[in-house]
Amino acid sequence: MGTIEIGRRALLGTTAALIAARAQAQAATRLRLYWWGGVERAERTNKTAELYTKTHPSIAVAGETVGWGDYWTRLATQAAGRNMPDVVQMDYGYIFEYARRGGLLALDSYVGKELDLSGFDAASIDGGKVDGKIYGVSLGLNSTSIVYDRESFDALGLAPLAWPVTWEDFATRMAAATKALKKDGVWGSTDAGGSGPALEVWLRGRGKEMYTAEGKFGASAADMADWFAYWAEMRAIGACVPPEVQALDKLDVDTSVLTLGKALVGFANSNQLVGYQAVNKKKLDLAMYPATKGNPKSGQYLKPSQMLSIAATTRNKEEAVKLMSFFIADTEAGKLLGVERGIPASKKVREVIAPSLDAMATRMSSYIAEIAPVVSPLPPPPPKGAGEVLTLLLRTNETVGFKKATPAAAGSQFLKDATDIISRG
Amino acid sequence: MAGRPTARRRGIPAGYIFLLPWFLGFFGLTLGPALASLALSFTNYDLIGTPGWVGLANYVRILTADSKVAESVRVTLLYVALSVPFKLGFALAIAMILNRGIAGLPLYRALFYLPSLLGASVAIATLWRTVFSGDGLLNKVLLQFGIHGPSWVSDPDTAIYTLVALSVWQFGSPMIIFLAGLRQLPRDIYEAASLDGATPWYQFWRITTPLLTPVIFFNLVVQTIDAFKAFTPAFIISGGTGGPINATLFYTLYLYQEAFGYLRMGYAAALAWLLVIAIAGVTALAFLSARRWVHYEA
Numbered sequence: 001m002g003t004i005e006i007g008r009r010a011l012l013g014t015t016a017a018l019i020a021a022r023a024q025a026q027a028a029t030r031l032r033l034y035w036w037g038g039v040e041r042a043e044r045t046n047k048t049a050e051l052y053t054k055t056h057p058s059i060a061v062a063g064e065t066v067g068w069g070d071y072w073t074r075l076a077t078q079a080a081g082r083n084m085p086d087v088v089q090m091d092y093g094y095i096f097e098y099a100r101r102g103g104l105l106a107l108d109s110y111v112g113k114e115l116d117l118s119g120f121d122a123a124s125i126d127g128g129k130v131d132g133k134i135y136g137v138s139l140g141l142n143s144t145s146i147v148y149d150r151e152s153f154d155a156l157g158l159a160p161l162a163w164p165v166t167w168e169d170f171a172t173r174m175a176a177a178t179k180a181l182k183k184d185g186v187w188g189s190t191d192a193g194g195s196g197p198a199l200e201v202w203l204r205g206r207g208k209e210m211y212t213a214e215g216k217f218g219a220s221a222a223d224m225a226d227w228f229a230y231w232a233e234m235r236a237i238g239a240c241v242p243p244e245v246q247a248l249d250k251l252d253v254d255t256s257v258l259t260l261g262k263a264l265v266g267f268a269n270s271n272q273l274v275g276y277q278a279v280n281k282k283k284l285d286l287a288m289y290p291a292t293k294g295n296p297k298s299g300q301y302l303k304p305s306q307m308l309s310i311a312a313t314t315r316n317k318e319e320a321v322k323l324m325s326f327f328i329a330d331t332e333a334g335k336l337l338g339v340e341r342g343i344p345a346s347k348k349v350r351e352v353i354a355p356s357l358d359a360m361a362t363r364m365s366s367y368i369a370e371i372a373p374v375v376s377p378l379p380p381p382p383p384k385g386a387g388e389v390l391t392l393l394l395r396t397n398e399t400v401g402f403k404k405a406t407p408a409a410a411g412s413q414f415l416k417d418a419t420d421i422i423s424r425g
Numbered sequence: 426m427a428g429r430p431t432a433r434r435r436g437i438p439a440g441y442i443f444l445l446p447w448f449l450g451f452f453g454l455t456l457g458p459a460l461a462s463l464a465l466s467f468t469n470y471d472l473i474g475t476p477g478w479v480g481l482a483n484y485v486r487i488l489t490a491d492s493k494v495a496e497s498v499r500v501t502l503l504y505v506a507l508s509v510p511f512k513l514g515f516a517l518a519i520a521m522i523l524n525r526g527i528a529g530l531p532l533y534r535a536l537f538y539l540p541s542l543l544g545a546s547v548a549i550a551t552l553w554r555t556v557f558s559g560d561g562l563l564n565k566v567l568l569q570f571g572i573h574g575p576s577w578v579s580d581p582d583t584a585i586y587t588l589v590a591l592s593v594w595q596f597g598s599p600m601i602i603f604l605a606g607l608r609q610l611p612r613d614i615y616e617a618a619s620l621d622g623a624t625p626w627y628q629f630w631r632i633t634t635p636l637l638t639p640v641i642f643f644n645l646v647v648q649t650i651d652a653f654k655a656f657t658p659a660f661i662i663s664g665g666t667g668g669p670i671n672a673t674l675f676y677t678l679y680l681y682q683e684a685f686g687y688l689r690m691g692y693a694a695a696l697a698w699l700l701v702i703a704i705a706g707v708t709a710l711a712f713l714s715a716r717r718w719v720h721y722e723a
Contacts (some may be wrong), residue, residue: 069665073685080472101473185560243669244559247579250664388687391666398670402581 028060029319032085035063036071038275041340048336052326059319068252079103084311086320090136092127092303096381099130105310105317107134114321116329116346124345126378127304136307137328140342142364143300143371144197145270150285152264156180161265163298163374164291167202167230174239177264188239190257191246192267193231194397196390198289202227204299204376205292215383217418225411228400232407243401251394253279270367271305271342274360286367288374298374305342343368385421392417466694476691483695494696496671497679503585504675505652508592513644516596520603521633534601541597550591550661554578557587578662581672588673591658599644606640607633638719646711653704656681676700 035045042065049061064085066074072094078084084103098104111117111134117125120138128136146161153160158177165173174188181188192198200210209218219227234240241257249257253275258266268276270286277284288298308324310317326333334349339361344350350365357365396414399405405413466483470476487494519537523530543549556562559576567574577583610633618628634641656677659667667674667682680700684693 076472076685076688098473101471103473244576244579247669248554248558248576255664385687391682391686394666395668395670398581398668402670404581404670 030060032062033087034085035089036068048333086314090307090309099135104135110321115325119347120345136309138304138345140305142271142305142342146287147266147268149264149282151282161287163288166293167290170290175237178238187241189265190263191240194394198267201289201299213380221412221415224414225408228410229407300375388421462694468691470691471688483692497674497676501676507589509648511593516599520600524607538597541595550658554662581669584672642719
């Protein structure tokens with residue numbers, strides 16, 4: 001019968017393809033590369049991997065990618081099954097956990113041989129160190145950043161947010177922005193009272209750390225009460241969105257109140273400008289987080305937006321390190337990757353790609369250059385449980401926002417809960 | 426083939442071979458992992474490191490020291506207590522209407538069943554989030570009547586009720602079962618009752634309800650277990666946080682957060698086993714109470 005004929009032929013074809021694929025896989029050293037990100041990143045990453053296999057015919061690279069939301073679950077599951085991909089994209093918030101539990105390969109002995117870190121500044125290298133050893137290599141430099149609707153700011157006659165705008169100034173200006181808008185359902189700022197990075201910058205402006213070098217929560221109950229009170233005041237004067245609007249913001253590009261057109265100002269990361277601009281009609285710009293009165297420095301810091309790490313379980317250590325080195329230090333790879341993951345840490349790569357950058361990418365580069373003189377050093381690493389503290393912060397800010405607790409009560413409750421979470425690990 | 430004894434005997438090993446996929450699935454994918462999770466619930470397993478034995482520590486913490494457990498149990502019980510009766514009531518009411526022999530019954534039946542098919546899906550939860558948000562469909566309709574509605578899904582005082590409404594809307598499967606039950610009720614009893622002058626309301630309470638108790642009981646048990654296990658709607662509507670302020674933090678959602686958010690697999694396994702025990706307990710209670718109110722013989 002005709003249908004069976006077709007089915008059989010298709011089956012034969014598939015089998016042949018499978019055999020061919022297996023033959024190829026057997027001939028080559030197969031490396032698995034795993035990253036999070038969107039379509040744009042997947043395209044750039046796959047092209048870069050293809051370029052590498054062209055010049056290294058004995059290597060086959062199998063790319064795997066998922067969104068940030070599922071990334072860590074899947075990586076942890078693979079790690080549990082001793083089946084971690086050889087080269088993985090890594091985040092500053094997770095590298096300590098993976099490195100200290102023996103999940104990652106220490107890279108120090110490869111530097112200068114398989115791993116080319118020439119032209120990397122100290123900040124970029126230090127960002128990938130855990131307990132003095134290198135476990136991750138920067139794929140791009142970024143910092144926290146306000147992303148705001150510059151076009152509306154200009155149209156409304158509001159002054160752009162040029163450093164330094166103190167937290168007090170910021171409140172006044174955002175309230176003025178809401179008034180100037182004269183529109184129902186649109187406010188000046190996002191409610192960033194539940195944002196970990198915003199809190200961290202605010203605390204560091206006060207001379208505190210979110211986490212001390214000993215891995216304890218670094219702020220007092222009074223600090224936290226002040227923080228919650230600041231945002232309560234922001235809501236009271238109409239400077240930021242009300243709690244029921246903020247509650248729908250999942251802290252990502254697509255659901256942020258900035259993208260939804262409910263606020264002009266969002267708290268984000270500098271490398272996300274490209275992502276935000278893609279889904280916002282108005283022209284966006286970057287600005288530093290607000291400054292602390294009397295402190296000439298910002299609590300912000302430059303950090304690797306993401307890194308590459310090697311699984312401790314990889315069977316091809318040298319080859320995996322070579323592939324990693326290609327991604328971070330090769331100029332041809334740099335041209336393909338662009339600044340989509342942040343500004344490349346390698347000076348050589350930066351110089352080669354500079355002429356080809358578009359307006360958004362140029363703005364990201366100039367932002368990083370602008371803030372360099374006023375940023376602070378990298379903070380101590382976050383302890384285990386830091387991720388859960390972020391959820392706690394979000395929830396506690398909501399508690400104050402919906403008037404279920406006063407800022408003072410929320411401050412002491414938060415400190416108690418955060419301490420409990422961290423001690424539990 | 427089945428008629429001849431030899432063939433039948435030969436068929437026995439074949440039968441087991443046909444059952445093999447199910448056995449493999451049951452032992453490999455259900456029973457095995459379930460027992461493994463029981464063992465893990467006594468450890469501090471975190472997916473990456475090797476599990477270390479902690480004895481009853483997980484259970485002790487859950488039962489005595491974890492305030493989020495108390496919160497999530499409260500949210501879950503509220504959800505079960507509201508969604509199950511409303512859903513069953515609604516399903517029965519629609520089934521009674523459909524049972525009156527209206528034209529186009531198969532069409533209506535299919536239409537009413539549709540939400541149940543879509544119900545557990547991510548798309549519907551996302552739709553729900555949009556309908557009940559501040560400038561969502563519901564508030565736009567309310568505005569026509571001059572009512573300014575709140576942002577239902579993101580207000581901690583109302584968020585749980587949007588989830589209850591979502592559950593009630595998926596009344597299709599109990600409705601179909603009720604409808605089948607109603608179809609089997611003997612007509613002559615109603616005729617006799619009508620002749621004796623019983624009002625429809627009286628007939629409903631004195632004839633329909635008692636005769637239908639086995640079906641009600643079945644639906645009650647199934648829906649209660651389902652409600653305890655509800656996860657997807659809360660996960661999607663709150664973006665996985667159980668927010669605002671833990672107002673939609675179902676027990677299952679908290680379990681998920683502990684397991685996949687914070688990698689406390691041992692602790693989450695203990696949470697899961699307590700849920701199993703709780704559901705078994707509630708079901709056992711339902712069966713005990715059934716002796717008092719379920720009538721199996723007309």
